[in-house]
Amino acid sequence: MRTLPEFPTLRRFLDWCAAEGELASIPDPVALRHQMTAVHRRVLEAGGPVLRFERPVDAEGAVLPVPVVTNLFGTTRRVAAGLGIAPEGLDALGAFLAALRTPEAPDGLRGALAQWPMLKAALSMRPRLLRHAPVQEEVLTGGDIDLARLPVPTHWPGDAGPLVTWPVVITRPRDSSADEVGRYNAGIYRAQVIGRDRLILRWLAHRGGAAHHRSWQQAGEAMPVAVVLGADPATLLSAALPLPETVSELSFSGVMNGRRPEMVPARTVPLMVPAGAEIVLEGRVAPQDTAPEGPFGDHTGYYNPAEPFPVMQLSALTRRRAPLYLSTYTGRPPDEPAIVGEVFNRLALPTIRAQIPEIRDLWLPPAACSYRIAVIAIEKRYPGQARRVMMALWGMLAQFSYTKMIVVVDADIDPRNWDDIAWALASRMDPARDVTVLKDTPMDYLDFASPEPGLAGKIGIDATTKIGAETHRIWGEVMRTAPEDAAFADELLRRVMPELMPGPGA
Structure with a gap:
């Protein structure tokens, strides 16, 4: 199904973007507070490249050593590329995903071979477990954890503070074990930084993370959580797709990426995490620990009011030795979520038509x-x-x-x-x-x-x-130019007014 190279990590995808002329490095100092979002928005509206801010500046004026990547999915071409295909392959991928939801039983060997791409995809959904991983090259615990050292932007003037906007939040239900990756939920839930080692996780009641949290709440236990920053594009997009509740986003990323996802045990919580990510925040969400989240600018173009949401207490921060930080903004369209949504709508059409x-x-x-x-x-x-x-x-x-x-x-x-x-x-x-x-x-x-x-x-x-x-009326007839007359007009105008007409095959 893939027509592009595999992108098992964010870095491999950025390498492809650079080779395609779709990555721009910004060496100037740019403030994390408001300025970075202003630059990102201008570039996105112009259909521009992925941005790599080399010198992000925090609220105290210090340059942080972690580069910030934005506008990753700022065009439909890059969203499609994140799925491993060119834009013209989206319709075929949508049909494939619809068939994958309700595959027909193979009719003997011929049927099995005809469905081999689907069988291969199903096999790719099983994760491959590793003992060591790039995302755990550095492990910080206890007093060494400090979220202020990460270049988390504050996007809009009315925002309550720094907001993590491309996190893949990994949870599992209480009646599962850490190795049951197929029962994990991976969702894109924004996270507000409220301290050195504390985050507010904004998941709505109908989302998978909230459902898992309720299962731990009922037992009066803290839920293990991992927040993945800088995941590979297939994992990011799988976490954003409206998949059935019975399908794990992490497992499904194997279908998107054309390979089995590689996972590694987290260091301080009983969860598996993507081995090739840039940064992972590990911790737990207590049964009743909440804090007011917001206000923040939202996709409606308005600030949403502050409301209580669960708080995550970090127990570890693992990362690559020289990590990248992936970010975006949410606001009145156009923004990256709206562009991703356009592609997802196209992918969903065959499934909708099946019903x-x-x-x-x-x-x-x-x-x-x-x-x-x-x-x-x-x-x-x-x-x-x-x-x-x-x-x-x-x-x-x-x-x-x-x-x-x-x-x-x-x-x-x-x-x-x-x-x-x-x-x-x-x-x-x-x-x-x-x-x-x-x-x-x-x-x-x-x-x-x-x-x-x-x-x-x-x-x-x-x-x-x-x-x-x-209706009781006779309906009118739609006026249309006869095909032979349209062909005559095209041929005539190509000869006498070629500047008005596209060339043959255009």
């Missing part, structure tokens, strides 16, 4: 906070079908539970083209007939437009051609 076959295409506009609005193109066959698709998306697929608006269009409309969408709304939708409004449905509590935190309405707009019992 709702009439869907032809789907777009979640990044400007709409990546998931608040969805535009769905369907192959319409019967009256009421658009409403059925809306309800299926809201009810069957958990990732759409926070989508507040769904617009359904016909297959002849490009759901990624606002002009097409506007035309469909203007010519195929009647507000009194084609608008569905729901009350009191689940919603992201960061949506300040909601009348109640976590509870809001939803709207569905049927902008499809009306058929059967949906």
